[in-house]
Amino acid sequence: AQRVTQPEKLLSVFKGAPVELKCNYSYSGSPELFWYVQYSRQRLQLLLRHISRESIKGFTADLNKGETSFHLKKPFAQEEDSAMYYCALRPGGRFGAGTRLTVKP
């Protein structure tokens, strides 16, 4: 069965502090992992995907197949990063429960 677990529902950090949003998955095949973000009153949108190995808005995420994890990291959080973040697994289109990140001034 496919499953995505985001253990933290809420995460609060101060501006300039590092942030890590955790994501673990279970899938027997070859996984594709994504992070999506939803800013206030906006639709859900892609932040980054593991296959691209890219950094978007200062965020990075590395797929660790041994630990079945895809944690999202940013070394210096900004107030505009405050949003809801979802980890997603393909194929199958499963999402985690989401983490609400608040970056305080």
Place this chain on the structure above:
Amino acid sequence: DVKVTQSSRYLVKRTGEKVFLECVQDMDHENMFWYRQDPGLGLRLIYFSYDVKMKEKGDIPEGYSVSREKKERFSLILESASTNQTSMYLCASSLVGEGNEQFFGPGTRLTVL
């Protein structure tokens, strides 16, 4: 620019009514998805479709059905709405193939009284 549209932003229905939620995408995507989004539960997959007239159950299909008669349109049907189906419903579409992202609609907030 991919556009996924949903027929209503807000909908209020009564218990027992049959409810239709429509989703249309304009980028010739093969895959289409229906989710419900609830606080603390995230996005839960109701149904998805990988081609016209093809569908597969997601994790919470009970009480729902879907229809995909045309490639661009994916409908979610609540056969007999119940109060526990009050939720935000999100539609998404994507191309097949590795690494292809899902594009989301704005959502329909359904309230069942």
